[in-house]
Structures are given as structure tokens and as C-alpha cells.
Amino acid sequence: MVERLAYAFLFTIFLILVPLIGVGILNLQKVFSIFVPYLAFLIFLFGLVYRVLSWATSPQPFKIPLVAGQQRSLKWIKSSYIESPYTKTGVFLRMLLEIIFFRSLLREEKVETHPKKWLLFTSKKALWLGSIIFHYSLLVIALRHLKLFFEPVPSFVSLLHRADSLFEIFLPTVYITDILALLALLFLFFRRILVRQVMYVSYATDYFALLLIISVILSGALVRYFFRVDLFDVKRFTLGLVSFRPYVPEVVGSAFYVHLFLVSFLFAYFPFSKLIHAGGIFLSPTRNLENTSREKRYINPWNYPVKVRSYEEWEDEFREMMREAGIPVEKEEKES
Amino acid sequence: MKEEKSVPSDLSPKDENWMDKKVEFKKGTYCYGAPLKHQKYLDLPHPREWQPHNEDWNLPENWKEIILEGMKSLLEKYRSFKLFMDICVRCGACADKCHFFIGTGDPKNMPVLRAELLRSVYRRYFTLSGKIFGRLSGARDLTYDVLKEWFYYFYQCTECRRCSLYCPYGIDTCEITMMGRELLNLLGLNIQWVVEPASNSFRTGNHLGVPPPAFKETMGFAVDEIEELTGIKIDVPINRKGAEILFVAPSADYFASPHWYTLLGYLMLFHEIGLDYTWSTFASEGGNFGLFHSYELMKRLNAKIYEEAKRLKVKWILGGECGHMWRVIHQYMDTMNGPADFLEEPISPITGTKFENAKSTKMVHIAEFTADLIYHNKLVLDKKRNDKWIVTFHDSCNTARSVGLFEEPRYILKNVCNYFYEMPENTIREKTFCCGSGAGLGADENLEARLKGGFPRAYAVRYVKEKFGVNMVACMCAIDKASLPILLDYWLGGVEVCGIHELVGNALVMKGEKERTKNLRGEPLQREENEKGL
Ligand code: SF4
Ligand code: SF4
Ligand code: SF4
Numbered sequence: 001m002v003e004r005l006a007y008a009f010l011f012t013i014f015l016i017l018v019p020l021i022g023v024g025i026l027n028l029q030k031v032f033s034i035f036v037p038y039l040a041f042l043i044f045l046f047g048l049v050y051r052v053l054s055w056a057t058s059p060q061p062f063k064i065p066l067v068a069g070q071q072r073s074l075k076w077i078k079s080s081y082i083e084s085p086y087t088k089t090g091v092f093l094r095m096l097l098e099i100i101f102f103r104s105l106l107r108e109e110k111v112e113t114h115p116k117k118w119l120l121f122t123s124k125k126a127l128w129l130g131s132i133i134f135h136y137s138l139l140v141i142a143l144r145h146l147k148l149f150f151e152p153v154p155s156f157v158s159l160l161h162r163a164d165s166l167f168e169i170f171l172p173t174v175y176i177t178d179i180l181a182l183l184a185l186l187f188l189f190f191r192r193i194l195v196r197q198v199m200y201v202s203y204a205t206d207y208f209a210l211l212l213i214i215s216v217i218l219s220g221a222l223v224r225y226f227f228r229v230d231l232f233d234v235k236r237f238t239l240g241l242v243s244f245r246p247y248v249p250e251v252v253g254s255a256f257y258v259h260l261f262l263v264s265f266l267f268a269y270f271p272f273s274k275l276i277h278a279g280g281i282f283l284s285p286t287r288n289l290e291n292t293s294r295e296k297r298y299i300n301p302w303n304y305p306v307k308v309r310s311y312e313e314w315e316d317e318f319r320e321m322m323r324e325a326g327i328p329v330e331k332e333e334k335e336s
Numbered sequence: 337m338k339e340e341k342s343v344p345s346d347l348s349p350k351d352e353n354w355m356d357k358k359v360e361f362k363k364g365t366y367c368y369g370a371p372l373k374h375q376k377y378l379d380l381p382h383p384r385e386w387q388p389h390n391e392d393w394n395l396p397e398n399w400k401e402i403i404l405e406g407m408k409s410l411l412e413k414y415r416s417f418k419l420f421m422d423i424c425v426r427c428g429a430c431a432d433k434c435h436f437f438i439g440t441g442d443p444k445n446m447p448v449l450r451a452e453l454l455r456s457v458y459r460r461y462f463t464l465s466g467k468i469f470g471r472l473s474g475a476r477d478l479t480y481d482v483l484k485e486w487f488y489y490f491y492q493c494t495e496c497r498r499c500s501l502y503c504p505y506g507i508d509t510c511e512i513t514m515m516g517r518e519l520l521n522l523l524g525l526n527i528q529w530v531v532e533p534a535s536n537s538f539r540t541g542n543h544l545g546v547p548p549p550a551f552k553e554t555m556g557f558a559v560d561e562i563e564e565l566t567g568i569k570i571d572v573p574i575n576r577k578g579a580e581i582l583f584v585a586p587s588a589d590y591f592a593s594p595h596w597y598t599l600l601g602y603l604m605l606f607h608e609i610g611l612d613y614t615w616s617t618f619a620s621e622g623g624n625f626g627l628f629h630s631y632e633l634m635k636r637l638n639a640k641i642y643e644e645a646k647r648l649k650v651k652w653i654l655g656g657e658c659g660h661m662w663r664v665i666h667q668y669m670d671t672m673n674g675p676a677d678f679l680e681e682p683i684s685p686i687t688g689t690k691f692e693n694a695k696s697t698k699m700v701h702i703a704e705f706t707a708d709l710i711y712h713n714k715l716v717l718d719k720k721r722n723d724k725w726i727v728t729f730h731d732s733c734n735t736a737r738s739v740g741l742f743e744e745p746r747y748i749l750k751n752v753c754n755y756f757y758e759m760p761e762n763t764i765r766e767k768t769f770c771c772g773s774g775a776g777l778g779a780d781e782n783l784e785a786r787l788k789g790g791f792p793r794a795y796a797v798r799y800v801k802e803k804f805g806v807n808m809v810a811c812m813c814a815i816d817k818a819s820l821p822i823l824l825d826y827w828l829g830g831v832e833v834c835g836i837h838e839l840v841g842n843a844l845v846m847k848g849e850k851e852r853t854k855n856l857r858g859e860p861l862q863r864e865e866n867e868k869g870l
Contacts, residue, residue, distance in 0.1 A: 073744065321547060327549070
């Protein structure tokens, strides 16, 4: 584990050093403010499209929903509209619950063995809570950044800023979501070290993904809280990027470049790492299919003929003994 | 009560890199290789005599190529496979959900790790990050040891799908196990307990290799037994053309115990309602061990059901109590061997109920059928005749998580017996624990693994036994009926196993029957006085 952690830390530090050296020593402002973000975004876009297409174009041969509630069968038995969906709406709601509410994670219960009682089940909501807080904070943080890409700023974005900055007492504002996201990330990180089952299945890249996002948020905070970059200059830069008239910011410091580089890396890394789960969940065949397998025929596009044993062949082998035993056979009927 | 049975003590894996740990074929934990004769009969690839514990598996020269090619082709054919290879985040939510992990404490039985065995190879050969970062991103080379590990752990998964329930992305390790077994088959690595029944079923029509005359003879025994119990001589139609309904059950029902009593229950029920139906000696098996082997074998074995329905010119098909049989019928049959446009949409001839949910497949589950009969008051039932039993219900994984048959069997049970109690909520319905012997693992040589895998189920039964005095576990799966008695005897004792229709048969009041003093097992209807006070 130490080894895996070390690799994850080293690689994160390496990523932080790259822009520090690139900008601070080699003066490659242009490369890091224009070339890198564009490239990263392109990789993100093509990577994402490629991955999603690779799933979407491969066929799902069978209808294999994981049924978690009463099927629809007899009229007087109450069927489970969402857990065993039999309509498109039911499937849609099931997916919605999974995606918005992390429904399956909510089922989490820990199992332990016990010498007298044999098994102990404890309902655990920590992973669910941590994931919910993390994902939703990240969403708000991302939406907040829209401020940098629109002029005038859309009203819902300003509203978000105001709602998110309850701690007005601090100057500059401390955002609640920054703090929540960091706490949740730390929880997920330490969970991966301390819960042995999870630790056992974690790779260096699992730790790295968490460290990367932690660094993104921390560097973002640094930019705002400590180095107090010129927001107007930053906005001029971001607007330049989206309008394809790139502008190299003048006065921002190295913290800004670190943040920008880490975000760029995150984008480029996304499609080729486990982070892609965000896109995959929509296609999960155990969740997005109806439990109506006997009601509507489902087509497998590659359903090829196989070698079977036909009734004739079978009867040929057993006809004699069947006749003797007085069991009706096909051939005899025809003869007579 | 055998309290001292060693309960698995520790579910926390030790810190070591699982990738380096070689698998050890310890006697009692793995199944034997398939006999040559049956491999040949089914035209399986690379047939040879072979055993898992042999150092040398006599693999074909180019085995790596075969596996990687096979993987490529499966990735192209199954979105489920591709997706499940890509999106696991190793959150660990599924880790302690597998009965094999709980029972053995072996970390490679955590569903996530079972899947990683295959995923690590996928990463190494099919993804960019795996090619660049190698081990750091969980990629590893395909080696002889990896292959052995696959065999060991893909044949230590009962394809029960419990893990998938808890996974935030619905990753179904059953699906991955199925792919793993497809790949192993490409190298001729198959187990006896799957291939032999499959080959029998292909040749004779059923797993046990029962030829038609023996089938008829057995039914004769059943008729005699029923006559002795009830004084009524019933008729068992076999291969009767033009019957309205074809009835297909797992062959264990007519050749194994306690399945046998379920068979008696079916026969009595069909007689009592005057059902126009027939058995078939060709489609004399509802179960399908192909499901535990490969798509192709599953389809080959399944084909006979529709073929026979067509030949006998029935209107629709009724299916007996079986777990994996129903996964195949519900989720695969119509897609593989349909459309069944030569049959009619099933309607109960007794109640007129249309089974809308089976409109296309045209096959109805007997629990649906019987529940409907009871609901419409078509049966006279005397619950007291089951008073000997304090009953609980084991949801078979397949009819639970792949079909959603939760209420029908419960409705029947509550109508045929007075004492019915549920096991703890985390062990039933969609959360049900497997018996530990599904997916072709019901062999003798791996008994230790089965007993450990069944441990969570045994726990749940012990719970209701102590709390409510439960002495009977009802279930609707042929494999359960064979494996639960052994399991429960080992862990607790004093609990028996039956099918739903055995209890139906006990309670069923038949027209013109003599006074019943014995249940279908030939035991007195009531508990002996000294047994009563539990
Ligand atoms: S619950 Fe799903 S995502 Fe989490 S480790 Fe298991 S398979 Fe992977
Ligand atoms: S399908 Fe069942 S046996 Fe297989 S890994 Fe999942 S929980 Fe375990
Ligand atoms: S044998 Fe029964 S309990 Fe075990 S997997 Fe099959 S259906 Fe489930």
C-alpha cells in the first residue's frame, strides 16, 4: 500500500511541478495558458465521444435487468414500478434515482462475522453520504466557474455564488462547497487506506484520482484566498479561450498556472481512467432495461443458429424402447 | 445445535498484493474436470482428459492468443462485458455482499476482485492506461497462473447476482463470471458437474440421462404413491399431442429427494383442477446447465422446449419449480429461440386469467399459475395438514433477482400453511443469499466450498429456527432442494427442505379422497406429542 500511495503522491507532485517550472523558470506562459487547455479539452472531447460510442455501438444481446422488486404478473399483486420497471417511465425513474440519488449505494450494509451470532449486518450510509457530498459539491464548483465564461454572468450562477458563500465574514469569501468537497475527498481517501477491504482492491491510480481532485480544489482555493489574482484579468483570459481569441494573462501568478494545468490534466485524464464511470452508468444494462422479458421479445442482433439435437434425431435413438414402453412416437403414427 | 462449527473469523484481507498470490487447488474447494466422453459428445473445443490440480493442463500451443481473441470477440458482442470492464471504481460496496467471501474470507471472492482477475488482463491488452501505466493502474500479463486463478474463482461464483444489487453502477459480477467461463471453455477447461448433465440433457432430454421408459416408469411410481395417500388414481399424460399445455420441470423433480414430493404436489394439483396438459420425454428437463457454460450451449439445450411445444401442438407452456431454469426462460429463451409465434398467449383454463407478463415467451411459472388459482378460490385447501411444519421461504437467487417472483410463492405459502415466518430482511427477496451450490457447483468434491458459501443462508435459517422454531425451508429451485438439506444439516440440523408444491399437495383437498393421515412424505400429519413443545 505504501508503494501505491507513494506513486500516487509522486505523480501528483510531478504534475504540480510541471507548470511551476514551465512558467516560473522557462517562461512558457503561452504554452500553459493556451496550448495546454485547448489540447486537454480536445482530448477530453474526443476521448469521451470515443468511449461512449464504443459502449453504445456494442450490442446488448440480452435483456438482463437486475430485478429488485416484485415483477408485474398477476393484477392483484402489487408490482414494483421502479425496482422492477416494466415501462419506459419506470426505467427512467430507476435511472434517475441511481444517477441523482445513488440509490444502490444507499443499500450499503456492512457484514461482519461473529462467533455466537454468526453474522452481523450494519446499515452504513457513510459511503453514500461522502459520495453525494463530493459529487454535488463538485457540480456546484463547476457551475460556479461558469461565471468566468459568460458576460454578463447568468443570474443563476450569481445566485449560486451568493448561496454558496455563507461565510461572508472571511475575505475573500470561503465557499461552502470547497470545504465540503475537500472533507468528502479526505474521507474517501482515508477510507481507501483504513478500510482493509477497500485498501486491498485499490491501485495507485485510485489514490491518484483522489489526490488529483484534491490538488485541483486546493490550488483553486490558493488562487483565490491567498494570491488574490486579478479576477478581471482571469476573466479576460477565459473569455478569450471560449471565443477562440486566446489572450495570455499578464499579472496572474504561478498558483493560477498550477490550477489551470491540473484542471487541464483532469479533463484529459477523465475519458481514459476510472473517472469515466460518470458516463458509463447511463448505459448499465442491469439498470436501464425493463423487466418485461417474457412480455416483449428482445432481439439479439448476433443471434446465430447453433447445432441442436432435433426431435427426429432424438426419437431415432429412443424409438424402439419407447414403443415397447407404450409411449407415443412420431414415426409410428405416420406409418400406421 | 452444533454451535462449535468454525465460523469464518476474519473478513479483512491482509496487506499483500493480490496480483502476486498464486492460487492453490486445495481438495474440497474446486470441481473436477469434465470427462472426455461428454466433452466430445458436445463438440467442446480441445477435448482431453484433464484435472485442475494437475500441474500441466495440456493447453493448446497458442492458448494466449485464443484467450485474447476470445476476449476481443466477447467485448464486441456484449455491451455488458465492455462496460463492466471499464466503469468499476473499486468503491468496495460489493465486497462483503458475496456469500463466498463471507463464508471463506478469501479476498479474491470479493466480487470486485473476482472481476479484477479478468479486468486486469483486459486493461493490459485492451486499454491505453493499462498499456502505459501497467501495474499501477491494475494491469497485468496473462500468464498460466492467471489462467488457473480464473478457473478457480470463476468456478467459485454461483452467478447469483447479489453483488450487482449493491453496486452503484449495477456491475454484475455474474455477467463477468459468465464471460470468464466462456473464455475457459475455449481452452477446454470445463467442469464435470456442468458438462456431464449438459451432455446428458442434449442426448436424452434431461440432466440425469433418464431414457423415456424410465421416465414413464417413475411417473407410474408417483401415481401409485398418490393413490396410496389419497385413494385417488390419477393420470399422467406423456407426449400427448393436442394437449392445451406442455408442462416442463427440472428433472430432479422426478428423480431426487425432496424434489419428489413437489412432483407429487404438481400431479395432484393438475388432476384436481382437471388440467388438459402433457409431460414430454423429449423436453424432460427444464434446467439448463448451458447457462453455466456458454451462450452457445445454453441455446442448444434450450431449443427443445419450443420445438417440443410445436410438435405436440400445445397452446402454451407451464414451467415447474427451478431457479436457473427460470433465469433462462425469463431472460434468454425468447431472445435465443423465439419467436414462439406458433403458440398462443397463455390463459388459465380454470380462471380465465390472461398471463400478460408471459405474452411473448408463452411460458408461465407454476407459482404464478397456482397463486392465481388460489386467488380465484379454485382450490379447497386445508392448512392444518401442514401444521407439522413451521415454514420459512428461501428466495432462489434466479427467480428473485432475475425474475422478480417474490409475492406469488409467499401468497401460496400463506394459503397452504398456518405457520410462516420470514428470515431476516437482509437475507430475503432481492437481498437473498444463495444456497452456495448454484451455477454448476453442486458437486461432491467441492463440498467444503459449498458449505462455506452457504453459510450466510444457514445463518438466516438458524435465526428463524431459534426465534420461531422454524423446521422447514420452502424454496422453488431444484438445486436448492438438493443442496440446502446438506447445508442445513451441517450448520444446524433439525430443519428440512421442501418445494412450494409439496405443501400445496399436502393442503389440497381432493374430490373423493380418503381421509388423509399422512403427508406426501408418508409421515403422520401432525407432530408427535413429544416433538411439539419445541
Ligand atoms: S460496487 Fe461496483 S463499482 Fe464498487 S467495487 Fe463493486 S463492482 Fe466496482
Ligand atoms: S454473482 Fe454471487 S457468487 Fe458471484 S461474485 Fe456476485 S455475489 Fe458472489
Ligand atoms: S441454486 Fe438456488 S440459491 Fe443457488 S444460485 Fe441457483 S437459484 Fe440461487
